[in-house]
Amino acid sequence: MQVTETQNEGLKRAYNITVSADELDAKVTEKLVEAQPEIEMKGFRKGKVPLPLLKKQFGQRLLGEAMQETIDGAMAEHFESTGDRPALQPQVKMTNDDWKEGDDVKVEMAYEALPEIPEVDLSGISLEKLVAKADESSVDEALANLAETAQDFKARRKGSKAKDGDQVVIDFVGKVDGEPFEGGSAEDYPLVLGSNSFIPGFEEQLVGVKAEEEKSVEVSFPEDYQAEHLAGKAAVFECTIKEVKEPVAAEVDDELAKKFGAEDLEALKGQIRERLEAEYVQASRAITKRALLDKLDELVSFDLPPSLVEAEAKQIAHQLWHEENPEVEGHDHAEVEPTDEHNKLAERRVRLGLLLAELGQRQEINVSDAEMTQSIMNQARQYPGQERQFFEFVQQNQQMQQQLRAPIFEDKVVDYIIEQAEVSEKEVSKDELQKAVEALEEE
Known part of the structure; x- marks a missing residue:
């Protein structure tokens, strides 16, 4: 087998791979030898059919399979020896279209390699964590809203x-x-x-x-x-x-509390306070996460695979177009061309995605089966009465599993980085926290 480099510019790579006819023949023979003990043929005992006869009978059928396995093996050997990781599935095509049995196989392989991700000193990152408490006015406001629903x-x-x-x-x-x-x-x-x-x-x-x-x-x-x-x-x-x-509106009293499953009004207030503060924690985390991603985006710089950026920009443009045109439910509309703003956002997302993936891999961060099951169950609740069907659908759909796994993995990596960073706390009011959240949504 011969591998010749034809392109090495930035992250773009291209190679010509030649698999000799002798290699293919050896692969076919190897497969026949492996299968020989189980083959029966008229006039021969099981496992005693001569190889030349097997090759004549089955060789043509095994040739395509042998060709694919040999090329896959050559690609795997190449990536192992070079350390390259393709950003997307490599493009592979046969270049001698007039190939016939007995000829060498010539293949062209092209891909964009993932870049080398630089080390980041996470301890040098400073973050501010906003902390808000549920005051009495917030609890009273939530109680009043509950009273309206229980009118x-x-x-x-x-x-x-x-x-x-x-x-x-x-x-x-x-x-x-x-x-x-x-x-x-x-x-x-x-x-x-x-x-x-x-x-x-x-x-x-x-x-x-x-x-x-x-x-x-x-x-x-x-x-x-x-x-x-x-x-x-x-x-x-x-x-x-x-x-x-x-x-x-219902009276704010013990009777109202009992309607919502609490023993009395004080117990209901306690539940509301816990719920509000849990919401504040989630809001605060979203703000801290955005600040962290902004800092990481400033800290690192490396080449990005153009194909990943292009795909991400198209997805962003398509998603935003649908948000602006909610009446269009299908995807049979004209192609949406990404703008410079879309491309800039795509570059940020790809850069941070690659960085977080690399940090997670270095720290051996994984998504457990229990975490995946919990995520699937949370999603399944959106389909009352069809939870089982949804669960089975996810189990059989690798792409859906990846969509559910990706945000869990990202959050675990973010949590790891925050643990390494220098984090200071700042007490704020509910209104200040709300304004900070609104500022995120406007960006």
Whole structure:
């Protein structure tokens, strides 16, 4: 086998690989010898078929396989001897298109090598960690929001008209073609106007009704209504309004706490305080992580594989285009050309991605099976009732596994770097922390 370098510019590499016909023949013979003990052929005992006969019978079939294995072996040997790591899958093509059995095989291999990543003195990195505590006003604000979600209703003054958001207590009988239909009647039904829990057009017609009033509501069932015998049919609901109630926030007391699974109000406040401070910790970490990445980006400089930058820039441009055009759900639109800003951001991402990957490899940082399982379970919760199918999908999809593993790995490497850095703490208010988070989102 002969390997000749044809390009070595920056990170670009290209080689011509020649596999001799003798090498291929030896590989085919090796495969036949390996399989010979299990081969049976008429006129011969098992394992006693002569090699020349096996080669005549199966040699042509094994030639392609031998060729692929020989070329793969040559590539593996090349990367081991040079220490090169390709940024993407190498491009490999056969150059003697008129090849026939008995000829040497000539292959061209081209790739972009990953750069050498310089050492970084992590102890010289200084970071500021923002620390916020959940004060009483924040807890009270969260309690008030909870009270709104647990709203009650109280009767409006007699003669008051129902408004959107009010609750009306009604008796109703639904009829199609003048005849009541099954499931179309109820008594003392509490309906919140604007909740869209009834057929489209039903609730709007009850806005303005009063207690003790009767109202005929005329609607049509949707064409795709689940009960086929009612789909698309016009219906009249004869309603008797028994009460009109306005929404009121629940009282902030022990009863409210029990609605949310706490023993009493103090216990609920404690839970809220813990939740808020956990949110503050996450926000603070995001700010610290961004500051760390900014410092790393300033500290290191090395050549970047153009193919990685180009692919990343295209992905950024495509993603931002969809954010600006949310009405377009598919990807059958014109190609989005990256701008200089996209390319600059892509360079930063590729540089930091390669640096973090190298640091993680040097420190032997890995994502455990338990961490992957937890991540998959967290994602699966987004598909209620289909958790098992999602879990199986991820198990069978290497690309999806990589998408879930990458952010876990990155966070573990970031945690390692922060442990080596000099970190000072600064106490801030919730509002100051919020402003710092908003500043991140604007960048």
